[in-house]
Amino acid sequence: MSFLPETRRLFDDLADTAFSDLKAGEALSLQLSAEDQTYVRFNDSNVRQATAVLQRNLALTFQWAGRQVTFTFDLSGHLDHDRALLRSWLERARREARTLPEDPFAVPLQDHGTSEHEHSGTEPDAAAAVKAIARVTQGTDFTGLLAAGPQVRAVRNSAGLNHWFSTASLWVDYSLFTTNASGDNKAVKGRFWGPAWDEDRFQAVLAADKARLAFLKRPARPIAPGEYRVYFAPAAVAELIAMFSWGALSYRAYRDGNCPLKRLIQDEVGLSEQFTLKENFCLALTPRFNSLGELPPVELMLIEKGQLKNLLVSSRSAKQYGVPSNAADPSGWFGEHLRAPELMAGNLPETEVLNCLGTGLYVGNLHYLNWSDVQAARVTGMTRYACFWVENGEIAAPINDLRFDDSLYRLFGSALEALTRESPIHPAIDTYHCRALGGSKIPGALVGTFRFTL
Amino acid sequence: MSLPVNFYPELPAFDIHRALAWVQAEADWIGLRFVQEQTYRRTVRNHLPEDNAITLERGVMAEARVDGHIAYAGTSDLSQQGLVQAARRAAYLARICAPHALFPFTEGHRPPAHGRFVSTRRLGFDRLTLAELTDQLIRASRSLKVSDKIVSTAAEATLVESTVHYVSSSGADIEQQWWLVSSHCAATAQDGTETQQRSLNGPAARCRQAGLEFFDFSALHAECERAGREALELLDAENCPDETLDLILAPDQMLLQIHESIGHPLELDRILGDERNYAGWSFVKPDDFGRLRYGSPLLNVTFDPTVAGEFASYAFDDCGNPATREYLIRDGVLLRGLGSLESQSRLGIAGVANFRSAGWNRAPIDRMANINLEPGTSSLAEMIASVERGVYMQSNRSWSIDDYRNKFQFGCEYARRIEQGRLSDVLKNPNYRGMTVPFWNALKQVGCRDERELFGTPYCGKGEPNQLIRVGHAAPPCLFAGIDVFGGGS
Numbered sequence A: 001m002s003f004l005p006e007t008r009r010l011f012d013d014l015a016d017t018a019f020s021d022l023k024a025g026e027a028l029s030l031q032l033s034a035e036d037q038t039y040v041r042f043n044d045s046n047v048r049q050a051t052a053v054l055q056r057n058l059a060l061t062f063q064w065a066g067r068q069v070t071f072t073f074d075l076s077g078h079l080d081h082d083r084a085l086l087r088s089w090l091e092r093a094r095r096e097a098r099t100l101p102e103d104p105f106a107v108p109l110q111d112h113g114t115s116e117h118e119h120s121g122t123e124p125d126a127a128a129a130v131k132a133i134a135r136v137t138q139g140t141d142f143t144g145l146l147a148a149g150p151q152v153r154a155v156r157n158s159a160g161l162n163h164w165f166s167t168a169s170l171w172v173d174y175s176l177f178t179t180n181a182s183g184d185n186k187a188v189k190g191r192f193w194g195p196a197w198d199e200d201r202f203q204a205v206l207a208a209d210k211a212r213l214a215f216l217k218r219p220a221r222p223i224a225p226g227e228y229r230v231y232f233a234p235a236a237v238a239e240l241i242a243m244f245s246w247g248a249l250s251y252r253a254y255r256d257g258n259c260p261l262k263r264l265i266q267d268e269v270g271l272s273e274q275f276t277l278k279e280n281f282c283l284a285l286t287p288r289f290n291s292l293g294e295l296p297p298v299e300l301m302l303i304e305k306g307q308l309k310n311l312l313v314s315s316r317s318a319k320q321y322g323v324p325s326n327a328a329d330p331s332g333w334f335g336e337h338l339r340a341p342e343l344m345a346g347n348l349p350e351t352e353v354l355n356c357l358g359t360g361l362y363v364g365n366l367h368y369l370n371w372s373d374v375q376a377a378r379v380t381g382m383t384r385y386a387c388f389w390v391e392n393g394e395i396a397a398p399i400n401d402l403r404f405d406d407s408l409y410r411l412f413g414s415a416l417e418a419l420t421r422e423s424p425i426h427p428a429i430d431t432y433h434c435r436a437l438g439g440s441k442i443p444g445a446l447v448g449t450f451r452f453t454l
Numbered sequence B: 001m002s003l004p005v006n007f008y009p010e011l012p013a014f015d016i017h018r019a020l021a022w023v024q025a026e027a028d029w030i031g032l033r034f035v036q037e038q039t040y041r042r043t044v045r046n047h048l049p050e051d052n053a054i055t056l057e058r059g060v061m062a063e064a065r066v067d068g069h070i071a072y073a074g075t076s077d078l079s080q081q082g083l084v085q086a087a088r089r090a091a092y093l094a095r096i097c098a099p100h101a102l103f104p105f106t107e108g109h110r111p112p113a114h115g116r117f118v119s120t121r122r123l124g125f126d127r128l129t130l131a132e133l134t135d136q137l138i139r140a141s142r143s144l145k146v147s148d149k150i151v152s153t154a155a156e157a158t159l160v161e162s163t164v165h166y167v168s169s170s171g172a173d174i175e176q177q178w179w180l181v182s183s184h185c186a187a188t189a190q191d192g193t194e195t196q197q198r199s200l201n202g203p204a205a206r207c208r209q210a211g212l213e214f215f216d217f218s219a220l221h222a223e224c225e226r227a228g229r230e231a232l233e234l235l236d237a238e239n240c241p242d243e244t245l246d247l248i249l250a251p252d253q254m255l256l257q258i259h260e261s262i263g264h265p266l267e268l269d270r271i272l273g274d275e276r277n278y279a280g281w282s283f284v285k286p287d288d289f290g291r292l293r294y295g296s297p298l299l300n301v302t303f304d305p306t307v308a309g310e311f312a313s314y315a316f317d318d319c320g321n322p323a324t325r326e327y328l329i330r331d332g333v334l335l336r337g338l339g340s341l342e343s344q345s346r347l348g349i350a351g352v353a354n355f356r357s358a359g360w361n362r363a364p365i366d367r368m369a370n371i372n373l374e375p376g377t378s379s380l381a382e383m384i385a386s387v388e389r390g391v392y393m394q395s396n397r398s399w400s401i402d403d404y405r406n407k408f409q410f411g412c413e414y415a416r417r418i419e420q421g422r423l424s425d426v427l428k429n430p431n432y433r434g435m436t437v438p439f440w441n442a443l444k445q446v447g448c449r450d451e452r453e454l455f456g457t458p459y460c461g462k463g464e465p466n467q468l469i470r471v472g473h474a475a476p477p478c479l480f481a482g483i484d485v486f487g488g489g490s
Helices: A003-021 A079-099 A126-136 A199-216 A234-245 A251-256 A315-321 A350-357 A408-414 B016-026 B080-100 B130-144 B217-235 B251-266 B341-347 B380-386 B436-441
Strands: A026-043 A046-064 A067-074 A114-117 A141-157 A162-179 A185-194 A226-232 A277-280 A299-304 A341-343 A360-373 A378-391 A394-398 A403-407 A416-419 A425-427 A439-441 A445-452 B029-045 B048-066 B069-075 B114-118 B150-168 B173-191 B194-199 B206-209 B243-249 B301-303 B326-330 B371-373 B389-401 B407-419 B422-428 B431-435 B443-446 B453-462 B467-475 B478-486
Touching (some): A003 A026, A003 A046, A003 A079, A003 A141, A026 A126, A046 A079, A046 A126, A046 B080, A067 A079, A079 B130, A126 A141, A126 A162, A126 A199, A126 B080, A162 A199, A185 A425, A199 A378, A199 A394, A226 A234, A226 A350, A234 A341, A234 A360, A234 A378, A234 A408, A234 A425, A234 A439, A251 A315, A350 A360, A378 A408, A378 B389, A403 A408, A408 A445, B016 B029, B016 B048, B016 B150, B048 B080, B069 B080, B130 B150, B130 B173, B130 B217, B150 B217, B173 B217, B194 B217, B194 B389, B194 B407, B217 B407, B217 B422, B243 B380, B251 B326, B251 B389, B251 B407, B251 B436, B380 B422, B380 B443, B389 B478
Parallel strands (some): A046 B069, A067 B048, A114 A162, A185 A378, A226 A360, A341 A439, B114 B173, B243 B389, B371 B467
Antiparallel strands (some): A026 A046, A046 A067, A162 A185, A277 A299, A277 A341, A360 A378, A378 A394, A403 A445, A425 A439, B029 B048, B029 B150, B173 B194, B173 B206, B243 B478, B301 B326, B389 B407, B407 B422, B443 B478, B453 B467
């Protein structure tokens, strides 16, 4: 039996056992994250490090009399062993619940329904991908990571909730490097992804990125700190939109005083009418159910035409602050965060980007963003990869990396001139602990002025 | 009977030597790294328990060398069947990758070392009950709320017990065991449109190898009151000025400055380009070792995994290389990189024992461990007295640096203006920016041994697939001349 059916049987057996072991007044949720991945790291078109990981990680959330504990552990895949381990944790959970003070904002486990997304078909052939990547990238300075294999997210609880999501896919996230006429290292960023390895399609994606490298071979143009007209390519805008998950749209962060968009929420400032951001689970990059098994709306408008419509509210925040929940996921570094963001596209055709930019900076990617002043929604970070000085609608020269420091209120407010008509998908490529699911759909953005500081 | 904080679920014993016997015929060379780590995390928010979590990670990473290449396979199935499958999978990956390998592996990359390491602790985790810990965190949370203007508080404690046992078919046998603790306490103050946060030394900076002696709760509650009061002070403070001034950094900001602008750029795998697709490359070139004046002659930086109690001390790295204290920068000159045996042989440059993995499911890569700035001879009082106009910044709150580790911008929670050799006004939103080598060459005074403090972070991110690892950074306060500082606002 292969990984996916084995994992499902194990999870169901464990859940059935654990729920039948519960005593009166007890409630239990089981959350599974599992993967059978092959990760292969390349440097200079050769294999640097290859790692296979087979892991099934189970979290149990136990509730009794308004107390809640969460324990997480690795499953062995052997039912008898894992069942004994689960019972051991369950017994500890009972004892902890009797020791802890009541948590008035713990949300009682409920039946949020049933859903099933079962991967069918073959799993991606990682070995074929490794051989092909090494072969077709020869002669380039190719550096990157292949991740391939099946993934599972599942939640069941003792109230009856039962959600299962399995998928199998691969991506290659990579950089192509070159040296320009000034002797500087330059690179373009590329990404190939899909349900299976497809050498022809990979070659086509790679060829397009190689063509972009030609512009980077020109001598670099020194750019002094200051304010410039800028076009941000979709990958760069996706980095900026990711900051909205750092507390910016979190109801809890707002109530805690740590919300960067407080002035937008309080209607003191608005963003551009062109700025419309929503959660859109129709993108189908991640299961709709959250880590608790709750189901958020298929689409949730967050900011519409520059005005706030909704914040992300978890069921815990809803209980604490007496507001309606929209089943935002409370887990992760910053709590309530975007899981399927879509920034609505605009009217600017990609083919017109350079003409409309005229003279200014084309920024392909951004790097290492952080708030420099939360209250002012000010973000700092660096340009990275393919970034150019553009003159009169034509690429004049690559630039050396610049530091920026500017406010999202300005960037997506008064300075936002246009969003591109084309809006690509950006699949999640995080692999901390396990390979992430999810992604975003984000267009490019033309802004009239943006501040560079170093 | 009271429930202790720690807990050991019923787990079958794991005999790694027996496991090695099961798998050692699967490849030319096999290594097994068994990791069992249990993390207890307790969080109180606004005086109410919120996060009561225990995490158990338990698995084995098998390494296999076939046709001169090493590949890895991790599994949490510790049965004979599971381990043989993992070893075969690692061997298979090594076989298919060998024709495309970046460099050949040798026996020297995996020394057959023997040894044992146990981190220092005086009080075991069983000496505190869950009820007592929860109560102390609630009290800490209350101590942070010194005014109605404190709108939220958080108090958190994390305790970790970790064991790694590494054996190989060439005879390595290394067992290491750690007890680790960290805490984080923070208050958010709000008045009208102004909001400010103050914590004890910045996010998760308080972390050590220790037992429960780490938690001096009576001192903690007093510190929490101070943090609450300082959050209030920030509400009424002026913005940090926007000009070029002398800058003193406290040890809880030095940790970030060392980490980002010395630790990462000196990692040999970055210099070799392995990280170019994720964390980035480095401005440091192989020719710079032994030549580059990285900082002023006052700059002395060590890789030191031998400091008892510091967060990333150990006796061997994850390939069995014995860990020793080494100077990375001495009298301002760059001497040595942060590179494992693999990177050292690829680059021909001296390195350290820093081949480290985040857990059983990740392969080791070049990491920092304890990267420390060695003490000088100045006191903080002398530094302040020597400054005509400047700023003293404490506790990191924002960090960003480019992918070559050149252009940085860092922010702190709390600052004081220095005028005519004295501390004066409190300043809010203190930030500074600079370039790595000019910044370290602006180092004008280094604090003395008595003022050195040990901090670290559990969250250093790097690698593909991504890994978070623990690092330690010890430093005294330091004075830098002529740095661009600035404040907040749109």
